[in-house]
Amino acid sequence: MAQDIVFFLAPDDATAASTRLHGPGKKFESVACGSIEPDTAIAEWDMYFEAPSAETPPAEQLYAWRPWPEWVTTPLNDGVEVFALPKRLTRALAKASSAEIEGLADRWISRLRSDESTDMTDGELHAVLRGVARLAASAVHTRGGLYSWSY
Secondary structure, three states: EEOOOOEHHHHHHHHOOOOOOOOHHHHEEEEEOOOEEEHHHHHHHHHHHHHOOOOOHHHHHHHHOOOOOOOOOOOOOOEEEEEEOOOOOOOOOOOHHHHHHHHHHHHHHHHHHHOOOOOOHHHHHHHHHHHHHHHHHHHHHHHHEEEEEEE
């Protein structure tokens, strides 16, 4: 599980890849969190908009979901990952209503709690997802990309 996760805006994959060694820092508009698996979260968020349901998906369905987030840097054995969020997810988050974001957050939190896989509070997790949705709206507006950096 990644301890430091930053969802951030960048104009393109090459710029996002340049954050690999030191993270996005203050140079990029971002939302930080910890103690989640960013690739699993991204897949679950994408699944919510493509196959809407208030129910938490079974693990086998979640892990079989495609497309899985794509690396923008070659993965090395150091724990750092930089992913591009799928464009369709970025668009879906950008146009989602507050109620849809809250519904997604509730489902995501339910899965995290059932797995005992985070020490973040429900309020913090809701804030992360609302922040990522704001970043998505900005990415759509600027024609940039939405990415996650984790270590």
